[in-house]
Amino acid sequence: MQSNRQVVVTGFGALTPVGNDRESTWQALLAGKSGIAPITAFDATGLPTTIAGEVKGFDPSALLDRKRERRSARFSQLAVAAAREAVADASLTVGGEGVDAGRVGVVLNNAVAGMDGIERAVDQMHADPRTISPYFVSSVIPNMPACEVAIDLGVRGPVTASALACASGVYALLEARRLILSGEADVVLAGGTDSAITRVMFQGLSNMGALSKRNDEPERASRPFDADRDGFVFGEGAVVCVLESAEHAAARGARAYAEVAGGALTSDAFHVSAPDPSGAGAVSAMRQALERTGTAASDVDYICAHGTSTRINDLTESKAIREVYGNSAYDLLVSSPKSMVGHLIGAAGALSAMVAALAIRDGVVPPTINLDQPGEECDLDYVPHTARKADVRAAAVNAFGFGGQNCVAVLRAV
Known part of the structure; x- marks a missing residue:
């Protein structure tokens, strides 16, 4: 069911493998710059993927005081940095x-929560349980990035977090939109x-067979839709x-x-990890997204694809796009930012939404x-290698x- 009210995006903040803010990330994506490199977070020696x-x-210490830095996990610290940039960008x-403040909300999703903190705490437990932080539990639970952002910015409206694996970031925008249209909030920070x-x-993930093993060519490892993707x-x-x-945006x-x-x-x-090879769920999500927004397939100019660089996903997604868009599928521009940044898991969909919005703003689509x-x-048309100028009025x-879990959002020019 469509609503006559509009919900718009007025600000973005981003920390990604190719940039520590919105515009540097965007310019790197347009330039086809890869942020994939050997792991520095831990010693990856002996692993199939490094x-x-x-x-x-x-540097979280440049962002937070010592106490807040110690009590928070990295996924929360990244979220706070991105949220600060987003509200500044929105002049909010x-x-x-x-x-x-009571009419501002936060919907900040993730997929794996504070896995790094959990793994570190297990090591501490074996070595000396007394070294485990009293903030361990509160730092790693999945709602904490949303709560840390709310605390940091003084948000007093609805604050929530959902886990939808790799669909988490896109769903955050749809849930934020729902909160605004229901009248529960005027503004929502989502991502x-x-x-x-x-x-x-x-x-x-290596035991699952999900990761690329192209360790000798990191920048070429993520290759959505390519015959040699692994x-x-x-x-x-x-x-x-x-x-x-x-209305709220216009008023201010x-x-x-x-x-x-x-x-x-x-x-x-x-299946718990493999997509349905028929693509039925993806087809349903794409179709419903178009129907609910009153968007004809021929009106969509660009699809920011899931495009993971796995054998099954890229094949299934391509089939689903053809089924939903019919003859219009071959007029679409389709590209995957994951070719440059990898899979940001809970943040992946939010990055794709930002890419779609900036493609609308600047009239250019980043490459695969x-x-x-x-x-x-x-x-x-996956926009291979080089960004392409295009009049993007609607993007999926x-x-x-x-x-x-299949989630599809539609963004339109205003």
């Missing part, structure tokens, strides 16, 4: 003139964060968007990047790098998570 998409040069002061580059995580590259990061009703003179027109969430009900030879049944964002 590369990752890490946020570089982030929570509790300031025209912005009631995703994750930081779980740990030895156990990499060993587990798995995804694990990454970390945080992206936060400021969403508000169009804020500029809007794009409208979050709506979307859909479906389930494959198929490392796409030398399209894989079997991957026959769409695809996100598909473990457990078969």
Whole structure:
């Protein structure tokens, strides 16, 4: 069901493997720059995969006082940094003139919570239990990034977190939109964060066969839709968007990047990690997203794809796009930021939403790098190697998570 009210994005903040703010990330993506490199977070010697998409040069002590730094995990620290940038970009002061703190919310999702802190605490438990921080439990639970952002900015409205694996970041925008349209909030900070580059995580994903083993060519390891793709590259990061009703944004003179027109969430009900090869769940999510937003397939100019660089996902996503968009599928531009940053897990969808909004703003679509030879049944225009100028009036964002969770959002020019 459509609403006549508009929800718009007025600010972005980002920390990614290619930049520690919104614009440096965007310019790196347009330039086709890869942020994949050998792991520095821990000694990866002996692991099948020794590369990752890490946020570089982030110093939490420059952001937080010593007490707050010690009590918080990295996924929360990244989220706070991204949220501060987002509200600054939106020229928004929570509790300031025209912005009631009780009418501001946070929807900040993640997929794996504080895995790094858990792994560290297990080591401490074996060595000396007394060294485990009294803030250990509160730092690693999944709602903490949202709560840390609320504490940092003085947000007193609805604050929530959901875990939808790799679909978490896109769903955050849809839930934020729902809070605004229901009248529970005027402004919502929405997005995703994750930081779980740990030895156990990499060993587990390697045992699953999910990760690329192209360790000798890190920058070429993530290759969505390419015939030689061999798995995804694990990454970390945080992206936060400021969403508000169009009326609220106009009343305070804020500029809007794009409208979050709506979307859909479906389930494959198929497997804990593999997508349904028929693509039925993805097809349903894409179709419902278009229907609910009143968007014709021929109106969509760009799809920011899930595009993980795994054999099954890229094939299934391509098939699903063809089924939903029909003949229009071959007129679409489709690209995957994961070719440059890897898979940011809970933050991946939020980054894709930012990419879609900035593509609308600037009239340019970032490339899919490392796409030398399209894989079997991957026959769409994936914008290989080089960014392309395009008049993007409507963009769809695809996100598909473990457990078969499919989330699609539609953004439109305002």
